[in-house]
Amino acid sequence: MSDPTYTLYSYFRSSCSARLRIVLNLKGIDYELQAVNLLKGDHLASDYKARNPTATVPLLVRTSGNGNVFSVGQSVAAIEYLEEIYPDSYHVLPPTSNPEARAVARALAAIIACDLQPVTNMKVMKRVRAIGGNAEQWNKEIMTEVLEAYEAAVKGWAGEYSVGDAITLADVCLLPAVWNARRYGVDLDAFPIITRISDNLGKHPAVIKAHWQNQPDTPEDLRGK
Template sequence: MSNEKGADIVLYSYFRSSSSARLRIALNWKKMPYLMRPINLLKGEQRSAEYAEINPNRSVPTLIVNDVKLVQSVAALEYLEDLYPGYPLLPLNPESRAKIREIVQVIVSDIQPVQNFRVLQKVDQAERTEWAKNTIEKGFEALETMLVPVASQYCVGSSVTLADVCLAPQMWNAQRFGVDLDRFPTIGRVCHNLMELEEFRAAHWQNQPDCPPELKGQ
């Protein structure tokens, strides 16, 4: 759902970045057109002086909404929720909101950072896949237990929330690194339901304009 002309929303993204995917999903869900600007992490474009002026952390995503720039995905998700309350991703109930944010933090703080691009670059190449696989499996063990009492069609009940926005990209990482998903039936059921939604399918890394042709359809 990109808009190439006069976009008020610009997203700097990398096709396999799960942090970027969270924002792609949220923007799709809220029906907000945006301009995609790919940043190739493998080529080191995030380390360029030009991009450092945009994002001093030299990472993706970077979300720019009018004159507001945000370089952390959860802060950007919360901002989009406040700015565009239509098609909400947080319920009104305080207890449900707290549970959703708890699930979000398990994914974005405990699981994803330990197997992200920067960390994997520090791991011996022959061990990277196993490192990422083990990290995700340990995180999913906790997450599966947390979801069992609250999940229904989606992570928390029957409405799509920020928890789902963060879970789906982490599932894509799990598939990429060969995690045994049969061990996590609740996570698997929720993600199956999410992938029935066009907003999620369109945000998948294989459907991004910067995804190399040889990786599409894998």
């Protein structure tokens, strides 16, 4: 058994879980996936909340050979943690010699992780419905507006991916948001740079393995063929 071992608490449809799945795959870190079914409310169970007080996925748990256990929720913090403890693995932040590219990768990631995902999350959709709103339309409008901002911000930095020709934190946040945007009927033709980047990302083996259709907890009728 390898030391340390990793367990990722994940839900197949969760965009935040997908960020971490992509990064673990890019870095070549093996992990055991522990499915947390958000629709069944597994994340609200007291034993899960004791592990992750925000009652969200993902949660990354690292167990060392000496039995030490370290848990980190919050996908971007977990990604940056892996970035720091595996300096020789694939890097999702551009080199420190290019602070501007690092700042842009982080800023683009924040457009998705701070401005889009939190306000289109399942618990927010539930509240929108509770006050009589159309949660699907809410998501479609917010996703369209925020992706419009991403499209403008990425211009001038994009190569094959969002920041040049290497996959960065920005892409890792972007692609799962694009998967969700498709689901809510966002017109992605309006965003040619995002579409190009997403198509390129979709061909990468680390991304294919992390795709929501290819997870152990993906229901049979939704699995990739």
